[in-house]
Amino acid sequence: MDIVKLKQPTAEQREKNRKFKIAISYPPMPSEKGIPLLGQNRQFQWFNNPTFIYPMVPAYAASLLKSQGYDVMWDDGIAEEMEPEEWLERLKKFKPNLVAMETKTPVVKRHWKVIDALKEELPDTKVVLFGDHVTAMPEESMENSKVDVVITGGDYDFLLLSVANSYNHKEKLEAGVYYRRKIQDTRYNNQTNPKSQIPNPKKLTANSSKLEAIVKNSGHFLLNHDLDDLPLIDRELTRWELYAYKNGNYKRTPGTYTYFARDCWWGRCAFCLSPEAKITTQNDFVAIGDVVDKKKSLKTLTHKNRYQKITDWHKRIYEGNLIELETHYLAEKLKLTSNHSVFICKSEGKNNPKISGVPAEEVQVGDYLSVPIDKKVKDIQKIKLSDVIAKEILEIKTTKKISQQTIERIESLTRQGASQRQIAKDLKIDRETVRRYLVLSESDELIKKINPLVKKSDKIRFEGGKNKVLDSIKLDNSFLRFVGYYLAEGHVTRIKNRPNSAILGLTFSSNEKEYIKDADDIFRQSFQTSLNVNENKVNHTVQLTLGSSVLARTFELLFGTGSGNKELPAEFMTLPIEKQRQLLTGLFRGDGHVRKERKKGGQELIYSTVSEKLARQVYMLLLRQNIIASFRMPKFGKKTKSQNYSIHIYGKDIQRFFPLPIVIKQQHNQRGFIYKDFAMLPVKNISNQYYRGPVYNITVEDDHSYVVGFFAVKNCSWTTLYPGKDYRKVSVKRALDEVGMLIDKYRVREIMDDSGTFPVGPWLKEFCEGMIERGYNKKIRFDCNMRLKGLKQEDYDLMGKAGFRFILYGLESANQNTLDRINKNLKVEEIEKGVKMAKQGGLEPHITTMMGYPWETLSDAKRTVALSKKLFDKGYVDTLQATIVIPYPGTPLYRECKESGWLTTEDWDEFDQRMAVMKSPLTEKDIKELTQELYKSFMTPRFIWRKIIGIRSLSDIKFLIRAGGKVIGHLADFSARKQNS
DSSP states (O other), X not given: OOOBOXXXXXXXXXXXXXXXXXXXXXXXXXXXXXXXXXXXXXXXXXXXXXXXXXXXXXXXXXXXXXXXXXXXXXEXXXXXXXXXHHHHHHHHHHOOSEEEEXXXXXXHHHHHHHHHHHHHHOXXXXXXXXXXXXXXXXXXXXXXXXXXXXXXXXXXXXXXXHHHHHHHHOOOBOSSEEESXXXXXXXXXXXXXXXXXXXXXXXXXSOHHHHHHHOEEOOSOOOOBOGGGSOOOXXXXXTGGGGXXXXXXXXXXXXXXXXXXXXXXXXXXXXXXXXTOEEEBSXXXXXXXXXXXXXXXXXXXXXXXXXXXXXXXXXXXXXXXXXXXXXXXXXXXXXXXXXXXXXXXXXXXXXXXXXXXXXXXXXXXXXXXXXXXXXXXXXXXXXXXXXXXXXXOOEEEOSSSSOHXXXXXXXXXXXXXXXXXXXXXXXXXXXXXXXXXXXXXXXXXXXXXXXXXXXXXXXXXXXXXXXXXXXXXXOOHHHHHHHHHHHHHEEEEEETTEEEEEEEEEEEETXXXXXXXXXXXXXXXXXXXXXXXXXXXXXXXXXXXXXXXXXXXXXXXXXXXXXXXXXXXXXXXXXXXXXXXXXXXXXXXXXXXXXXXXXXXXXXXXXXXXXXXXHHHHHHHHHHTTOXXXXXXXXXXXXXXXXXXXXXXXXXXXXXXXXXXTOOOOOOOOOOEEEXXXXXXXXXXXXXXXXXXXXXXXXXXXXXXXXXXXXXXEOOOOOSSSOGGGOEEOXXXXXXXXXXXXXXXXXXXXXXXXXSSOOOTHHHHHHXXXXXXXXXXXXXXXXXXXXXXXXXXXXXXXXXXXXXXXXEEEEEOSOHHHHHHTTOOOOHHHHHHHHHHHHHTTOEEEEEEEEOOTTOOHHHHHHHHHHHHHHHHTTSOOEEEEEEOOOOTTSHHHHHHHHHTOBSOOOGGGOSSSSOOBOOSSOHHHHHHHHHHHHHXXXXXXXXXXXXXXXXXXXXXXXXXXXXXXXXXXXXXXXXXXXXX
C-alpha cells in the first residue's frame, strides 16, 4: 500500500480555516460505577480510583487541525471533572462548527443521548464519532443517533482533517468515513446533482433499507498515512497536565505519553500468503497477488464448503521466513507466514476428527490439512446452444482473408450478370466464399456480423452455413461422457480462406474402437447428425469431425479449445455425482492410462493435461467422488517444454472408471481420508524459506476463510483500529527529538509510549543508543508495551541502560489452549523466561491477565492465578492488571460468540469489564473472585519485603503509596457489591 503524504493548505485555505471551529470533546459521564477511563487507546473501564490517561490519537488530531489553521478547543470534561451542564454551557459558548468525540462499546449508548441533546442545543454543529466500536459497527450509530459523521479505522487524526476539509473546502473525502449529509466523495464526483439524492436527516428511521438510502461511505479505511507528517502534539492545546499525575503507571511525576507507532509489529509478519498462491473462486483458480492487486470482486470457496464474497484486499512488504507445508498427494506446497491459521486435524485425532484453525508454525508432520469438498448438487437438464452463443459476442469478420480489391471484383462481376460458379473460376477462389460475401454485401454487413444465427424449427445454423444442428441438447449421462472425450481429444479448427467456418473434431488412436463408436453414437443421439470418420493409417489415428460453426463455437465457449485452454463451466462443477462420473470416464478414456505403480507394486491410473484449470477442476470432481488422488506437476525436462499436470488414482478407486481384467494388483497404502465434506491430507514435510517481497491476504464475508491451493485457511479480519498489517512508526530522530522536547520544555520525568507494541529490531537499538548518547537516560524513565517473545537478553540490557523502566506484557492466560485461540504466538513455558530477561535487564515488568474465557474451566483459570503468584514470588513481575474478558464488536472473539451463541447480553452498557457477558463454565462470582485474587497475588511476604528494601528515593515511596491505592481501587472495582451498579 502506498503511503499518502499530507498536503499543506494554501494561504487562502488557512485563512478560511481560522473561522472554522472544532472541539475535540469528552463529555462528562457521571455514574455510580466510577470514573470512565475512555481516553485509553485500547479498552474502556470504570475506575473506582480516578485515573486519566492521555488520549494520543485525539491529541494528534487536535494538533494537526491547529497546524492547518483551524480554531481548535480541547474539551475533556472527564479529566477536568466537570458536571454535564457546565460542560455543555462551555461548548455552547465556543459555538463549534464541528464536534468530534471518541466512543467505545460500553458508553456508545450514552454518547448517542449526548449527541441528540447536543444537536438540540447546537443544530448547525456537525458531530463526528470515532473509535473501535463505530469502526466495527458504523451504521449502528447513524441509525440510533443524530450523529452526522462516523470515522472508521485508527487514523482518525488524518481522517478528521479530511472531514473538516470536506465541510470547509468541499475537498474529496478520504476512505473510511460514513456520513448522512452530502459531502464531496471520490466515488460520486460524476453525479450531476448529488444533493438531490440525500433526504432530510431528520426523517431517518430505524428501517435498515431506508438507512441505506441516506447513509453513504467513502470506502474501507486505509491506514496509509505517513506518521512523520504529523506535527508534534501541542501539549498546551491538549492540556497535558491533566494527565500528568493521576496515572498509576508513573513512578515519577509529572509524566506524559507518546505514540511512536501504530498497532503491533507482530501483525506485520502474520496472516499472509506468497503472491503465487492460487485461491479457489467460483469460476477459476486465481493467484492471490492478482486478486489483491486488481481488487477483484470475486466469490471464493470457504472452509464451510460454500462460495462467499471477498470484501477486502490486503498487501504489504514482508521480510523473513515463510513456512512451507507439503502434504502427501499434492505437489503444490502451501507457503504462508508463521501464524497464518490453517484448518487441520491433529494426527492423534484421526479416529475422532476435530477440524480447527491453528497457526502454520504449530502444524506438525503427520497432522492433516483439510481440503473442503463442495458437494452441492444442482442439476442441469438441457442446454440451448443459442443461449450459450449469445452470452459472448461473436464477430464474424469477412475482410481479413481476401483483399478489398477481390471483394469489389466479386460485386462488379455479379452486376455484369456472371454466375457464382464463373466468378469463383475467374478469381480462383471457392464458390462458397463468393456466395458468403455476396450475402453479406446485400445486407450491408460486409465488414462483420455479430452472432448471425438462423433458427428454423428446432434447429439452428450460422447465416451462410449449411449444417443445421439441434438447438436444445439434453444434458444426460451420455452427453457428459462425450464432454469428457472432447476435453481429452477434442479440438476446433478453422478452414483456410474461410475464417468463419469451423470444424468440431476429436482424435482417437486407431485401436480405441470402443471409444470411437461410443463417441459417434452419443453425437448422433444428442445432435441427430453423424460425425465424419477419417482414418489416418500413417499416424494410426481416427478423426471424428463435423463442419458446424455452431457446434464448434458452443464447445469453444463452454469447454475451451487448444490443450492449454480446456476447462469446465462452473455450472458443471455441481452436477449430480453420476453425471460427473460419466464425464470423468470419458476424460480418462481419452487422456488416461494405466501403469504399474512405481516402487510399491499395484497400478495407478494417470490423467495428464497442460491445462492447469482443468487439472484442478478434475481433482475437485474426484474429491466429490470420494476419491483422494495425487496432483502432480512434473518438472521440466527434455520432453516437456511447458508445465504439465498429472492426476494419479490408486487401488480400488481405479475400478470406478476401468473395471478391466488388466487391473490385477490394487495394493495402495491410503494415507489420507475423507471426513464429512473434507479430504484430510497428511503433512509429510515442513520447511522454512527466506522471502522478501509482497505478501497478500483477503477478507471474506461471513465465513472469514478461503481455499488456497486446495487447502482451507483463515482470512484477515481487519475490523480493529490498527490491523497489524499496516504497522507504522515514526523515524528514530523524530522520536528522540520529541523526548528531548518533553524533558527540556515541560520538565517531564517519565514517559509512557502507548504504541500497541514498541518498535523492535534496528529501530529499538538506534533509539536506545540515542537515549544514551543524548543523556536522556539520566533525566527520565521510559515505559512501553511489548510482546513476550519480542526481545533477547541483549535487547533488554540495552533498554535498561537507556532508561527504560516499566514494560507491559499482555500475558492474558496461563493456558496453552487459550493462548493459541487468541493467537498470542506464545507458549506458557516462554512466559517466565520473557519476564525474567526483562527483570535481569533492569526493567519492571507489568503483566495483564483476563478471566472469563468461555472455554476455560475453574482449574484453567486458577492456573493463571498460580502463574501470576509464582512470577511475583520470584520477583520477575512488579505489577499487574486483571480484567474480565469482553468480546468487543469487530474482534474475532465477538464473531465466535455470535456464531456459537455465547453472548448472554448485547446491551453495550454491560460490556464494561465489571461483569461477564459470555457464557462460561465459571459463575459470575467465580470470575470476580478470581480477578480479585489476581490483584492479591503479589501480596506475598517475599514480594513486599523486596519492595521495601528496594526503596531508593522519595519517588519510590510515593509510587508505592499510589500503587497501593490503585490496588485497593481495583479490588473495589471487582467487588461483589459493585456487580450490579
